[in-house]
């Protein structure tokens with residue numbers, strides 16, 4: 059099979075100066091700026107509304123609409139009685155390419171439920187938001203549909219979500235109260251097992 063060698067074209071004198079390219083970029087940017095300025099002014103008086111102008115979202119006061127398939131912060135889905143749907147099968151932990159899921163499974167008193175997560179952590183500091191954990195779950199127990207995007211923190215440790223935050227996405231760090239009734243590894247009790255099935 060023949061090999062085709064492509065040689066890089068030599069720049070002309072004017073291209074080496076870069077000045078024409080700078081003015082070309084400025085011309086395009088200015089055209090967009092004045093077009094949007096004109097259209098927004100026209101829209102404010104009800105004219106030319108059929109011509110779309112580019113829009114800037116005033117985040118975070120004005121959150122941007124998210125597509126239905128957008129992957130945002132994780133959550134664990136719950137059963138009617140408030141326990142996690144997760145059966146501790148470890149599939150998500152196994153498939154996770156970033157290895158940022160930590161699960162400790164415990165025996166569930168209901169013989170129809172194989173196991174449950176005593177502990178379930180996700181380290182968002184290394185999660186790559188691939189969504190494999192959601193796709194692989196056989197119980198629809200984990201989803202990435204909270205719409206939460208602001209996961210910034212001051213330390214790596216604060217980027218780790220535990221079972222409290224995963225079951226209640228409205229919780230924000232520092233989480234100070236635990237209302238989970240089933241046995242779980244509770245950060246609020248120094249990492250000891252808290253709760254019971256009774």
Ligand code: SF4
Pocket residue numbers: 150153154155156157158159180184185186187188189190191192
């Ligand atoms: S989204 Fe991907 S990287 Fe993040 S926890 Fe799920 S499987 Fe792991």
Ligand code: SF4
Pocket residue numbers: 143144145146147148149150151161191194195196197198199200
């Ligand atoms: S979240 Fe789903 S895949 Fe992960 S351990 Fe629980 S049941 Fe298995």
